[in-house]
Amino acid sequence: MDFFSNKPVPEKFRDRAQRELGDARAVFAIVGDMDLDGSYNESVMYFTQNAILAFDEKHPDSFRRTGFDEIETAFVKRMYGNALFRVRMKTGETADLLRFTFSAADIADVAALYVNSVIEHGFGEEPVETVYAAYMKQRSFCPKCGRKLPSPDAECINCGGKKKLLSKFAKYVYPERGRLIACIFLSVFTTAMSLVPPYTTKILVDDVIPGAANGADDALARLFAVLGALLGAYFLQYAVSAVRGYILRCAGDKIVINLKKDIYRKAQYLPLSFYDKTSTGSVINRVNSDTATLQAFILRITQEAVVKFFLMIGLAVIMFTMDWRLTLLSFVTIPLVALIGRTFGRRISPKYMRLWRKSSAISTLLADTIPGVRVVKAFTNENAASDKFSRYCDSWFAEDKKAAKTASVFPNVMTFLVSCGTVIIYAVGGGEIIRGNGALTLGMLVAFVNYAGMFYEPVNFFANLSDSYQNTLASAEKIMDILDAEPESDFGKGSAPAKIDGKIEFRNVNFSFDHSKKVLDNINLTIEPGDIVGIVGTTGSGKSTLINLIMRYYDDYDGEILIDGQNIKDIDMSFYRSQIGFVQQDPMMFRDTVFKNIAYGTPNAHVEQVINAAEIANANSFIEKLPDAYDTMLGERGVGLSGGERQRVSIARAVMKNPGILIFDEATAAVDSETENLIQTAIERLIRGRTTLMIAHRLSTLRKANKIVVVDKGRIVECGAPDELLKLKGKYYKLVQIQSMNDELISKKREENFE
Amino acid sequence: MPRYVDANQVRFTLRDRIFLDTEFFSGERYDALEARRLFPVSGGNKYIALLDENGNNVAVIRDLDAFPQEEKQKVLSALDEYYRMPRILRFIKMTEKYRIWMWTAETDKGVITFEIRNHLTAVKPLFDGRILIKDANDNRYEIPKFDNLDKKSKKMLFPKL
Numbered sequence: 049m050d051f052f053s054n055k056p057v058p059e060k061f062r063d064r065a066q067r068e069l070g071d072a073r074a075v076f077a078i079v080g081d082m083d084l085d086g087s088y089n090e091s092v093m094y095f096t097q098n099a100i101l102a103f104d105e106k107h108p109d110s111f112r113r114t115g116f117d118e119i120e121t122a123f124v125k126r127m128y129g130n131a132l133f134r135v136r137m138k139t140g141e142t143a144d145l146l147r148f149t150f151s152a153a154d155i156a157d158v159a160a161l162y163v164n165s166v167i168e169h170g171f172g173e174e175p176v177e178t179v180y181a182a183y184m185k186q187r188s189f190c191p192k193c194g195r196k197l198p199s200p201d202a203e204c205i206n207c208g209g210k211k212k213l214l215s216k217f218a219k220y221v222y223p224e225r226g227r228l229i230a231c232i233f234l235s236v237f238t239t240a241m242s243l244v245p246p247y248t249t250k251i252l253v254d255d256v257i258p259g260a261a262n263g264a265d266d267a268l269a270r271l272f273a274v275l276g277a278l279l280g281a282y283f284l285q286y287a288v289s290a291v292r293g294y295i296l297r298c299a300g301d302k303i304v305i306n307l308k309k310d311i312y313r314k315a316q317y318l319p320l321s322f323y324d325k326t327s328t329g330s331v332i333n334r335v336n337s338d339t340a341t342l343q344a345f346i347l348r349i350t351q352e353a354v355v356k357f358f359l360m361i362g363l364a365v366i367m368f369t370m371d372w373r374l375t376l377l378s379f380v381t382i383p384l385v386a387l388i389g390r391t392f393g394r395r396i397s398p399k400y401m402r403l404w405r406k407s408s409a410i411s412t413l414l415a416d417t418i419p420g421v422r423v424v425k426a427f428t429n430e431n432a433a434s435d436k437f438s439r440y441c442d443s444w445f446a447e448d449k450k451a452a453k454t455a456s457v458f459p460n461v462m463t464f465l466v467s468c469g470t471v472i473i474y475a476v477g478g479g480e481i482i483r484g485n486g487a488l489t490l491g492m493l494v495a496f497v498n499y500a501g502m503f504y505e506p507v508n509f510f511a512n513l514s515d516s517y518q519n520t521l522a523s524a525e526k527i528m529d530i531l532d533a534e535p536e537s538d539f540g541k542g543s544a545p546a547k548i549d550g551k552i553e554f555r556n557v558n559f560s561f562d563h564s565k566k567v568l569d570n571i572n573l574t575i576e577p578g579d580i581v582g583i584v585g586t587t588g589s590g591k592s593t594l595i596n597l598i599m600r601y602y603d604d605y606d607g608e609i610l611i612d613g614q615n616i617k618d619i620d621m622s623f624y625r626s627q628i629g630f631v632q633q634d635p636m637m638f639r640d641t642v643f644k645n646i647a648y649g650t651p652n653a654h655v656e657q658v659i660n661a662a663e664i665a666n667a668n669s670f671i672e673k674l675p676d677a678y679d680t681m682l683g684e685r686g687v688g689l690s691g692g693e694r695q696r697v698s699i700a701r702a703v704m705k706n707p708g709i710l711i712f713d714e715a716t717a718a719v720d721s722e723t724e725n726l727i728q729t730a731i732e733r734l735i736r737g738r739t740t741l742m743i744a745h746r747l748s749t750l751r752k753a754n755k756i757v758v759v760d761k762g763r764i765v766e767c768g769a770p771d772e773l774l775k776l777k778g779k780y781y782k783l784v785q786i787q788s789m790n791d792e793l794i795s796k797k798r799e800e801n802f803e
Numbered sequence: 804m805p806r807y808v809d810a811n812q813v814r815f816t817l818r819d820r821i822f823l824d825t826e827f828f829s830g831e832r833y834d835a836l837e838a839r840r841l842f843p844v845s846g847g848n849k850y851i852a853l854l855d856e857n858g859n860n861v862a863v864i865r866d867l868d869a870f871p872q873e874e875k876q877k878v879l880s881a882l883d884e885y886y887r888m889p890r891i892l893r894f895i896k897m898t899e900k901y902r903i904w905m906w907t908a909e910t911d912k913g914v915i916t917f918e919i920r921n922h923l924t925a926v927k928p929l930f931d932g933r934i935l936i937k938d939a940n941d942n943r944y945e946i947p948k949f950d951n952l953d954k955k956s957k958k959m960l961f962p963k964l
């Protein structure tokens with residue numbers, strides 16, 4: 049394999065590196081972004097087959113060579129916002145070779161593995177390939193659009209992705225095109241109708257009313273004819289407007305509903321890592337308010353923009369034919385109006401963005417505390433909770449006040465300017481009429497002022513369009529953050545083997561949720577079909593994380609996990625998960641009946657199937673005693689059942705799936721010993737012949753296990769048959785000792801109490 | 804309960820830039836303790852834990868600012884070795900390509916360009932006026948006070964708040 053590095057090697061070290069390397073083959077390099085003192089700077093570390101060459105201005109002479117024969121072990125020390133590549137020398141000292149931000153931490157990890165592997169087994173291509181794979185992962189970009197991909201061969205969901213953000217929403221508008229176009233025609237019509245009244249004013253003022261004064265006998269008849277026409281115009285305008293309003297609203301709602309459905313649907317497929325970072329409130333806000341912003345904008349663009357455009361042209365034509373000088377005069381204020389309109393938009397849109405954040409914080413608080421109302425009450429924290437909510441609301445209000453100031457001042461400034469324009473027209477036109485030296489009549493002047501007033505509206509609209517576009521862009525971005533996010537890989541893709549035997553292998557698996565802390569450290573583990581594996585270790589050691597990776601809740605790990613020899617990333621996700629029964633410590637129930645909760649993953653379940661599953665799970669006995677039995681409606685999150693009962697419902701759920709692999713994550717940790725026994729017998733009934741992984745706190749739960757894995761600080765420290773491990777007198781032995789001592793103590797105490 | 808220590812109860816010796824050999828005046832000695840802030844975001848120099856090599860808590864410094872200058876300096880420099888949350892002094896540019904942002908900023912530790920995938924989650928304004936930024940690689944940055952940024956930086960950052 050050719051030399052590779054995470055970034056181009058800095059110019060300033062290149063020549064020096066060539067010299068220092070001499071004939072040695074540089075296998076790969078890590079380019080760092082800090083110097084050893086922790087300031088941002090360039091640095092680089094070359095790895096050859098038998099040494100590390102570190103270049104950093106803070107090394108004496110900017111250089112340090114460390115032969116593998118001097119090193120006992122190499123590792124990465126992750127700190128806060130930065131990490132060190134550190135070696136422990138055979139002399140017992142430690143030396144820091146390179147400092148870097150977390151951007152390079154992952155590859156530094158595999159580089160340390162490379163060093164240790166070469167020290168232990170000698171140089172080989174295999175460790176180099178592991179490093180190379182990690183490099184490739186860092187550098188996997190879509191060849192078409194350059195977007196970063198989760199893995200090198202993943203398909204880019206952004207492609208053909210240079211499309212403008214908003215045009216992605218075209219597909220929601222398209223199905224409604226019929227209605228939208230109809231609405232455009234209707235509104236062109238109503239707009240045309242709205243041009244009639246000022247003109248009738250002109251006829252009334254100039255011809256009809258003076259006609260009566262001059263004693264024309266048909267004056268009244270003419271008056272009523274004109275008024276009739278006016279009434280007709282009004283009627284048509286408002287009747288058509290009503291029809292149009294109805295159609296438009298339906299079309300708009302349809303667009304938004306489809307969008308909401310898609311967001312929700314997509315949200316179901318997003319990986320857990322998305323939810324680790326995104327608050328519930330912000331998701332709620334996106335579904336509710338951002339879609340509304342977008343809807344409003346789509347309607348603006350497809351309707352108002354078209355209509356306003358025609359209105360503007362129509363008005364301009366009418367005004368010019370009436371009096372071109374007055375028209376030009378009334379255009380004088382337009383640039384000013386447009387300018388102010390734009391400034392307004394610029395000022396207001398970041399304020400709206402911040403308002404959004406505040407209101408999203410409020411939603412999050414609600415979503416967080418209302419379900420936690422039991423805890424609030426238990427700690428008599430009602431007051432503090434309300435105070436916090438008040439604080440959030442107040443802070444929203446403070447922001448809203450700022451926005452309100454801008455939002456109230458600007459439109460009025462604008463209206464004032466428009467009125468000024470009117471005054472100017474009156475002044476010039478009125479003067480002309482009084483002097484009587486032009487063709488301008490009183491009726492024309494009144495009509496003209498009306499038309500000019502109407503003209504400012506589309507001007508203002510177009511002046512603000514780009515800012516309202518900016519605003520919408522922000523909403524669109526937030527929606528796209530969900531719609532465009534990388535979903536969990538490949539539902540409906542990949543292979544679906546006929547049957548899963550249940551052999552599970554971990555190969556060099558490294559994982560961290562967050563670059564600052566490594567949670568799983570070089571996990572290697574083989575579980576044979578039918579094995580019953582107990583996973584033990586202190587809390588926080590990484591047991592659940594191990595399970596999370598098997599469940600494919602997190603896909604962004606280094607190394608490989610294989611099921612029956614096949615990489616789990618190559619297996620179709622929905623098939624894969626359907627093969628695993630997963631019982632969690634605190635099982636999640638939904639606001640639905642007990643029956644539906646058991647049949648949750650099996651939509652067309654037969655009634656007897658559900659009852660049998662409940663029977664196997666030792667749940668039937670308590671469900672039968674509920675007044676509404678299987679029809680019992682559970683509250684949110686399963687309120688209405690005890691912890692042990694919920695647990696048995698969730699085991700019944702797992703039974704329904706008839707899975708090839710079973711996983712229990714501290715399934716009995718939260719229940720009393722009698723219930724534990726019930727659950728335990730249910731579990732033992734269930735696991736027959738299935739590969740089973742059990743995380744358990746109480747070692748007594750693991751009596752059926754034929755293999756024990758001891759996890760500590762993200763590593764597997766012991767692994768083997770229980771009695772082998774006991775003989776080893778290591779960590780497992782100690783755990784057993786402590787627990788049996790405890791049990792002894794407890795039983796002794798009991799005896800004492802009885803005496 | 805952890806063992807709280809106040810000034811005049813311990814003496815430190817800084818070793819390898821990050822380790823504090825700690826001598827209690829009551830007699831015990833602990834070698835190579837590492838200092839960790841218990842409130843790295845909100846706490847200033849209060850409540851700093853001293854951990855041994857297995858990560859066990861040996862003691863907690865209540866208030867470092869109350870320590871004699873010399874002792875305080877040793878702990879601060881050990882902390883400085885561990886914590887890297889550069890203060891952003893100004894933004895130089897923010898560019899976007901394929902909806903991934905690259906922000907270039909001048910910090911108290913030099914100029915750095917970092918990647919922001921999603922500013923909705925990356926930028927976090929705090930109630931006290933500070934702004935915390937976490938880049939795509941989980942590196943952290945701090946803006947001590949938004950109002951103190953220059954006009955150009957404010958203009959760049961404002962829409963992201």
Ligand SMILES: Nc1ncnc2c1ncn2[C@@H]1O[C@H](COP(=O)(O)OP(=O)(O)O)[C@@H](O)[C@H]1O
Pocket residue numbers: 324561562567585586587588589590591592593594
């Ligand atoms: N979603 C998460 N984000 C970040 N860190 C996590 C997350 N879940 C767990 N961790 C951390 O990972 C470590 C291992 O957690 P876990 O696997 O749940 O431990 P346990 O062995 O008790 O099941 C813990 O230190 C925990 O703080």
Ligand SMILES: [Mg+2]
Pocket residue numbers: 591592593713
């Ligand atoms: Mg756990």
